Amino acid sequence: MNTPAPPSRPLEALRELTPARVGLGRSGPGMPTEALLAFTLDHARARDAVHAAFDAKHLVDGLAGLGFEVSAVSSQARDRRDYLRRPDLGRMLDSDSRRALETRGGGASEIVIVIGDGLSPAAVNVHALELVRHLAPRLAEAGIQPRHVVVASGARVALGDEIGAVLGARMVVMLIGERPGLSAPDSLGAYLTFAPRIGLTDEKRNCVSNVHGAGLSYDDAAFKIAWLVREGVVRAVTGVALKDESGTALIAAKPSD
Incomplete structure (x- = not known):
């Protein structure tokens, strides 16, 4: 058996x-100067992503156009400074938002989708609406019709637990901006929690991460x-x-060449 020769320039490969x-x-x-400048630029993009303005109105309007009931809520973090210094405040609804959701409790669907700004509002502004657009028909195929989407400002992942509990949802799907990296400042993540309630920790969640232009596509993420939603509901x-x-099922679902 012939062993292929190693590439002459392995680092470039x-x-x-x-x-x-x-x-x-x-x-x-x-x-080298070129590498240093590239690193500095990527670092600046990551910082900008953290401090980007969250376009909640665009999301609310876009989701309403897709036929969803939409609520806009806020955490107890009063501003971005609070959000970054006090992660605990981003895990709790402010009193007005909680009261507004309590008036809608009882009419919630089996699952509730929450879209939060997280640590990269830039990622949410770019990717969240398109991911929901791809996710809705996938859920419909599984016999699940989420009607209610909550857009949450100043949100940490665990804010979805309180939102889901107030609305009486069996499962919450939290779409949120992930901590920016130097190669992906606009990465979106999805966190799924069955029977959401205040005080849950991360071992109770499933995560689908790295949804961005050079990462997981909208269709594959959906x-x-x-x-995970279907299996989580069935298995509780x-x-x-x-x-x-899902990887095995995804391979089976893709047409062969």
């Missing part, structure tokens, strides 16, 4: 497979989320008790 900073080289004791669990086996 590796860089074609990953956005990670591999084999940057050096100039004296430091990085397939995975819908699979999420988190470590629900193994994500």
Whole structure:
């Protein structure tokens, strides 16, 4: 058997497979100027994503256009400064928002979708509406028709637990901006929690992450989320008790060449 010869320039070949900073080289004791400038730019983009304005109105209007009942709520974080310094405030609804949701409790569907700004409002502004557009028909195929979407400002992941509990939802799907990375400042994540209630911890959730232009596509993310929602409702669990086996189903669903 002939063993293929290794590439003559292995670092260049590796860089074609990953956005990670591999084999940057050096100039004296430091990085080359081009690599340093690229790093500085990516760092600035990540910081900008954290502090971007959350376009809640655009989301509310777009979701209403898709036929959803939409509520807009806020956490107890009064501004972005509060949000970043006091993560606990982003996990609790302010009193006005809680009262507004309590008036709608009892009419909630089996699942409630929550869209929160999180640590990258930029990601939510760009990706959330399109992901919901792809997710809705996937859920419909599973016999699930979410009618209510909540747009939450100043949100941490656990804010979805209180929202779901107030609305009496069996499951909450929280779409939220993920902590920006140097290669993906606009990455959206989805967190799924069965029987949401205040005080749950992360082992009770499933996560589908890295939804962005160079990451997981809207359609593939929607397939995975819908699979987890369906299986979570049927088995009455999420988190470590629900193994994500959607990859096998996704391969089977894709047409062969």
